[in-house]
Amino acid sequence: MKFIAWFVRRPVATLLLLLSAVLSGLMALPLLPVSDLPDVDLPVISVSASNAGGSPEVMARTVAAPLERHLGNIAGVTQMMSTSTRGETSISLGFELGRNLNGAARDAEAAIRAARRDLPTTPGSDPQYHRANPNATPVLILAVTPGMQSMSRLYELVNTTLRPMLLQVQGVWDVTLMGSSAPAVRVEMNPLLFFKYGMGFENLRAALASANAHTPKGVIDMGDRRYQLAVNDQAEHAAAYRDLVIAYKNGRPIRLRGVATVTDSMQDVNAAAFFDGKPALTLMVRAQPGANLVGxxxxxxxxxxxxxxxxxxxxxxxxxxxxxxxxxxxxxHTLVTLLMIDATHLKAHRTAASVLKKGLFPAISDAQKAV
Known part of the structure; x- marks a missing residue:
């Protein structure tokens, strides 16, 4: 009772203490990390790998199985779930509680490196891993409409210019670009013409691989001078591929345009996104665990x-x-509730001060002493 009486008999000091606590809270409020979910370090790691054109059965046999064999040797793994779809494989690793997630991530990376020799060597087949994040839901989605620009060229611009700038924002974990894919040259083969010339698809694959080979060309030594050979043979557009010679029959070259349709396209023609009923690219921004989402x-x-x-x-x-x-x-709503509580405390303080002024507080103390 004496502790409460000190605050009642000193209303000015009590008011200053209350105001200082309120001001301190208001000053610290913008500095607090704000998120819709608590920062939970879940012992879960996800591994993903891709192989363009692979059926679910092929992905399970050639990608998922080698990864599972090596990932299953990691200490502390209690659960492993694998899902293979068209061209994609996803493996979820669950670890025992208390397992250090950073150590588990290093073990997963080592297992992936060991499994690479058993995986296909096609582009895009390198597996990647990431730790489970309860804030994986995008905190912000941006839509980029192309206007008169083609979607593939817009994708390249956004991926090389806009996305790195967004990743530089403090607290951003990842920015996923969806709705299109990188520019690519698409070759649609005519099987009847291949059969007519007695060729196989391997002829075409070898010709395309040679047209995209980044290899050193060598040097020419002439006396005391050395010349570095640099040949501009990298094909980047459909026009450069159409005249590509893929085989010789009866002393005559067979060019790609004679057995296939070559067009400028993109890697995944099925990727699409829409904003307000129009085609668009979407940038999904995900935050780091414990980051201030509002900021x-x-x-x-x-x-x-x-x-x-x-x-x-x-x-x-x-x-x-x-x-x-x-x-x-x-x-x-939280701020309004806090202000209402503070207002209630101030009202209670005024009531206690008025009681003290009327001399009722000493009477109550005397009555308690008499009892």
Missing amino acids: IVDAMKARLPQLRTLMPTGADIAVARDGSAVIRSSLH
């Missing part, structure tokens, strides 16, 4: 004017989904 969204929106200056004519970038809206609403 990340504010920093991203502040960079939008700068990003628009890098876009080609007619293209635009806009916010398709803001995942911080729910967090902001929760923070607002």
Whole structure:
């Protein structure tokens, strides 16, 4: 009772203490990490690998099986779940509770390196791993509309210019680009013509591989001079592939345009995304564990004017989904509740001060002493 009486008899000091606590909380509020989920370090690691054109059965036999054999030798693995789809394989590793996740990630990386010699050597087949993140849901989705630009060229621009700038924002874990794929030359073969010339698909594969070989050309020594050979033989567009000689029959060259249709396209023609009913590219921003999601969204929106200056004519970038809206609403209600509690405390303090002024507090103390 004497402890409470000290605050009641000193209303000015009590008010100053209360105001200082409120001001300290308001000053610390913007510095607190804000997220919709707690920072939980789950002992789960996901491994993914791709092989373009592989059926689920081929992916399970040639990609998933070698990875499972090596990943299963990691100490502390309690659960392993593998899923193989068309061209994709995903393996989820669950570890026993208390297992250091950084150590488990190093073991997973070592197992992947050991499994590479048993995996296909086709492009895109190198496995990748990442730790489970409870904040894997995108906190912000940006939509880039192409305007008059082709989707493949826009993808290349966004992937090489805009995406690195977004990854530089503090607290960003990953920025996933969806809705299109990188530019590529697509070759559609005519099997009847291959049969007519007595050729196999291996002739075409070898010819395309030689046209994309990045190998040193050598040097020429002439007396005291040495000349480095540099040949511009890297084909990048469909026009450069159409005249490619893939075989010789009866002393006559057979060119690619005679047995196949060659067009400028993209790696995955089935990738698509839409914004307001129009084709678009989507940038899905994911935050690091424990990061301030509201601060990340504010920093991203502040960079939008700068990003628009890098876009080609007619293209635009806009916010398709803001995942911080729910967090902001929760923070607002929390702040209102805290202010209401503070107001209630101030009202109770005024009531106690009025009681003290009327002389009722000493009477209550005397009554307690008499009892």
